[in-house]
Amino acid sequence: MAYLAPSEFVTKMIDAGESKLFMSTRDALIRAYMAGAILALAAVFAVTITVQTGSPIFGAILFPVGFCMLYLLGFDLLTGVFVLTPLALIDKRPGVTLSGILRHWGVVFIGNFLGAVTVAVLMAIVFTNGFSTPPNKVGEAIGVIGHARTVGYAEFGAAGMLTLFVRGVLCNWMVSTGVVGAMISTTVSGKVIAMWMPIMLFFAMAFEHSVVNMFLFPSGLLMGGNFSFMDYLIWNEIPTVLGNLVGGLAFTGLTLYATHVKTGPKRSFK
Template sequence: MADASPAIDPPEDIAAAIADTCVDKATLPAGKVIGLGVLAGAYIGFGSLVAVLIGAGVGDLPYGLTQVAAGIGFALGLILVLLAGAELFTGNTLMTLALAQRRIGPGQLLRAWGLVWLANLVGALLLVLLAIGAGLHLAGDGAFAASAIELAAEKASKSAASIIASGILANMLVCVAVWMAAGAKSAVDKVAVIVPPVAAFVALGLEHSIANMSLLPLGLLAQMATGAELPAGLSWGAAGISLLWSTLGNIIGGGGIGLAYWAIYLRAR
């Protein structure tokens, strides 16, 4: 007889499990946090590379379909993080749930966020340097580099308010993906719930700080390596400012999701 159990836990059970996980994350040794954070930055970087590749190779498709295809490719990054195991800053913004329960303190929260963010940045930069070293920017007779440069320029040219709002929306979707994956019963179920929200935020052009840790340097280094014309507004300084605004937006979006579920399911406990 086939198993009639649901493929995903009910939301209230996911809330309790996520809260326990957040407490565990807040108490991880620094070395472990950094190691897992570097891996997460690299894993998301792989998703970025695939998204740029798809964007370079499907130019004949209508705009919306091109963006969706790139989003599906980018989902590889979060799949690797959640199934292989790594520490991702944007997912860890859900730790506001454990903070609201008073199971962790503000100092523990900021320590966890700070270590993971920096480790994600290191992993992303190492991945991008390896990609450039491997000559990926030369793929498609320079189409890969052109795609990377165009995407980086688009991200760097947005206003602060636009980036913050976009970052809020992006991490709402990412944290919903993390939330559903936490309750999924199997690896296949986890992949099934991860892909749609991740593909959606990429297709909509929203700002994910950890993805930008690879996408922005990738565009800048591809421009340097190929000697292509530098688009107006794209620079290392602009990339850094964009990254900080997207981080703020991601904290608001993901932290808000965590607080919402705490208020709905765990506040009375």
């Protein structure tokens, strides 16, 4: 499989971030909507496999199928644009501004959320036979996840908030590595392998991904989970978004940019 050198794929990252910022609002919203919907379906798939097998590792191994699908189709996740778009500003690309980046993040957030919630409603219909029966085993499992990863953090106060934030940081360190993986190879098989590894790791470790959570928690509320929408926002989504931003930009975007584009001076042995 064809492999691009780091200096080549980091340049592709900057180019991609720049092009996303000048995309029409309509296109950005549609791409984000579809990304949120596909990732939500992948989350359902992973939880279903976990329930069927009784082993979470099998769900983690197969969850990346959704991530690979959406990036091969050119759709956008908030966690990805957190990494790519600031690089265009740092590289001083013409016309790129902080306000433009923040606006794009807002459009992608809305699109991802709408896509994820759409799937949450559709799957709630499936889980409950059109809201005529109690949730099936998969629906029940999703409700439990929502409780443990909102109220479960709240029980520990500031320490729980710190834990949640750090899990968000670690998550997008891996997810953004998967985003970069889509640019490492020029073949489909190469892209899939490069994306698969870090995504499997983040899901197996139960790190916090803001877009996956846009599905899990609204879905959990529909399934009768014992937490509120404000619990979800305060004790999951907001800290997770902030952690995802820090993790992806600090550990992936800036480190690659600093060492492969704006490299330090070469050492002299004279």
